[in-house]
Amino acid sequence: MRTVIVVGASLSGLYAARELRAQGFDGRLVVVGDEPHRPYDRPPLSKDFLTGRTGEDRLALGDAEEITELDAEWLLGTRARGLDTRERTVLLDGGRTVCGDGVVIATGASARRLPGPGLPGVHTLRTLDDARSLRAELTAGARRVVVIGGGFIGAETASSCAGLGHDVTVVEAAPLPLVPQLGPQMAAVCAALHRRGGVDLVTGTGVAALRGTVAVTAVELTDGRLLPADVVIVGIGAVPNTGWLAGSPLTLRDGVLCDDGCATALPQVVAVGDVARVGGTRAEHWTSATEQPRIAVRNLLAGYTAETVRPLPYFWSDQYGARIQFAGRRLDTDTVRVAEGTVTDGAPGEDGLLALYEREGRTTAVLSVDRPRPFMRARRELGRGAGAMETVS
The missing domain is CATH 3.30.390.30 (FAD/NAD-linked reductase, C-terminal dimerisation domain)
Structure with missing residues (x-):
């Protein structure tokens, strides 16, 4: 291989670039990222960054010396629009193209949004720009905050908002948050952390509508209740970023379908991180994003699945x-x-x-x-x- 293109300047994209060099690839390395930022750490966005304990300078992954040593071409603020496997080409914004012999797909996932028009005061929390916007609003004074979704992002964000002194309510459509991950018994124990942190937890009901004209003023629930809100944070999961791959030969099924070695049906294409469905599972966790690239790169350079990975699932969350x-x-x-x-x-x-x-x-x-x-x-x-x-x- 003379040229490898990593699509996604994410945690998993950076780890893939590191592995390519570590495993002996000395050819042209191109990293395409739709955000204008160099790779950064996302877990602090809902915690220390949101509360102001961590600045943007602490989020960067890899220092300037390492980035230089990778000897990569960084195409940041550039969105991939398509993959032409016959021509071995990644299509970019503005009609530009990059040709390569191998492709690592690391485009991650985007926050799932509520249907309907957006209102000022309604936020998701997935990117650095999301976190900047939300932090600016939360530091403007006391707010009534409603968090929609009691998963990890929702719970961590609610915890941070409560720590900043805001009046916080978490709305979870399921009878308890985190039941799929923890089971009902331990989900109930962890849900009690909300109460201990001074946050109201409303379960077993969904969101019917967001109210407001100039800005959001309330959240209407499906059971008829109305929750006043100055700030609404939507944490209802994420959607893998596979739209740019429509029309390619890759199988897309809630992510890019891969075998246990992160290899797709095409020997010159592998996928890692939140966008990859590896061995039937798509895991949106930091550990997956850092463990998969080693195996994926080995198989990409070999041209076949030389090694498989089935790591023990692991995740963590900091709340209250x-x-x-x-x-x-x-x-x-x-x-x-x-x-x-x-x-x-x-x-x-x-x-x-x-x-x-x-x-x-x-x-x-x-x-x-x-x-x-x-x-x-x-x-x-x-x-x-x-x-x-x-x-x-």
């Missing part, structure tokens, strides 16, 4: 001063046992907790709230049992 960590693969039929710590009034006690998910006498997953060392031990044990990496010939 507590760190939630989860690892493993749970089923709804698993039993849950609190192995360490306590549950007090339905919430994690001051000493935190460690919960084990069990099936037929073995541990399948582990959840921790403020128990990092026991969690890491349990995670290592799970990883050894699962066989995180597998090499094939």
Whole structure:
């Protein structure tokens, strides 16, 4: 390969560029990014950046020296519009093209939005520009904030808003937030963190409409209630950025369909990060974005799937001063046992907790709230049992 194009100047895109150089690729490396920013870390956007404890200078991934050593061409503020696999060409804004022998798709995902026209005061939180806009509004004075969606982004943002002194309500359509990830028993325990943080949690009802003319003034729920709001934050998931690949031979099914080695049906194209559906799963987590590029790049340079990856799922979230960590693969039929710590009034006690998910006498997953060392031990044990990496010939 003489030229490799990384489409997406994201966390996974940067890691792919690093891996290309680390694995011996010394040809032309082009990185295309639709945002004008160099790669930056997204997890702080809903936490320390939003509250003002972290500045933009602390978000950058990689220092100037590393970026220079990568010897890449950075086409930032440039959106990919198509992929012509016969001509081995990525089509860009304005009719420009970049030709290459290999392509790494790392275009990530975009925040899912509510239908209807946008209103001032309504925000999503996915990009640095999103976070800038929301932070400016939150620092303008006390606000009534309604967060739509109780997932990780919604909960972290609600926590940050409460920490800034705002009156916060979280609306979750499901009976409890995070049930798919944690199961009902532990989801209820973690949901109690909202109450402990002084945030109202409204569950089991959806959003019928946003009210307001000049700017948002209220959120109307499907059960008829009206929640006054000066700021609304929509955290209802993300949509993989695959629109630019329409018409290409790639299979698009809630992401770019890949095998267990991040390889698509085309040997010269791999996908990593939030946009990639690897082995039937699309995981929007920091660990996936950093682990997948090594395998993907090896397979891209080999021209076939030389190595596969099935890492143990792992994610974390910081909410209301507590760190939630989860690892493993749970089923709804698993039993849950609190192995360490306590549950007090339905919430994690001051000493935190460690919960084990069990099936037929073995541990399948582990959840921790403020128990990092026991969690890491349990995670290592799970990883050894699962066989995180597998090499094939």
